[in-house]
Amino acid sequence: GEDVEQSLFLSVREGDSSVINCTYTDSSSTYLYWYKQEPGAGLQLLTYIFSNMDMKQDQRLTVLLNKKDKHLSLRIADTQTGDSAIYFCAEAIYNDMRFGAGTRLTVKP
């Protein structure tokens, strides 16, 4: 299988933590990424993790990688209304890059 899968929707309250999950199937992934896309805009690289790491933290963002289960997650602490967007996970395999369908995060005040 070559699919990257994400749940399509997530809704949280402002101030809560958001956790967006992603599963991938190719164990030869070298890097795994999280991108954010706001309406009418391109993709903004949020963070990435090398496949031999299991955690990366960058301010409010925490990426967890479980290579055994091929599971990647993005945790956003203290979620704000400005975090409302579509979040894509992607895996890089040599010269190829595969994206999930995106998770639409809605933050309610």
Next chain:
Amino acid sequence: KAGVTQTPRYLIKTRGQQVTLSCSPISGHRSVSWYQQTPGQGLQFLFEYFSETQRNKGNFPGRFSGRQFSNSRSEMNVSTLELGDSALYLCASSLAAGNTEAFFGQGTRLTVV
């Protein structure tokens, strides 16, 4: 440092026409990749160019083509446009081939009528 610039931002064409989209990568980046984003198919890889050579190609018909110039700027061309080609076309640049850290432009929204 300027980001990835795509022109035009919006384009309306009729079926059967052809279209050329442009992408200027981040200064110093030599790899440019193109993606098509549609609601039904999500993000799909079109092709990647590095040092003026196409290194990788996705599963798209021959109507989709591209090229890269010596200054790393890239163009993609779609001939004999079909309604289904309506999409957001995204370009990503990275320092080297293989998309180790790709930065995206804002995209060109193409509407075929």
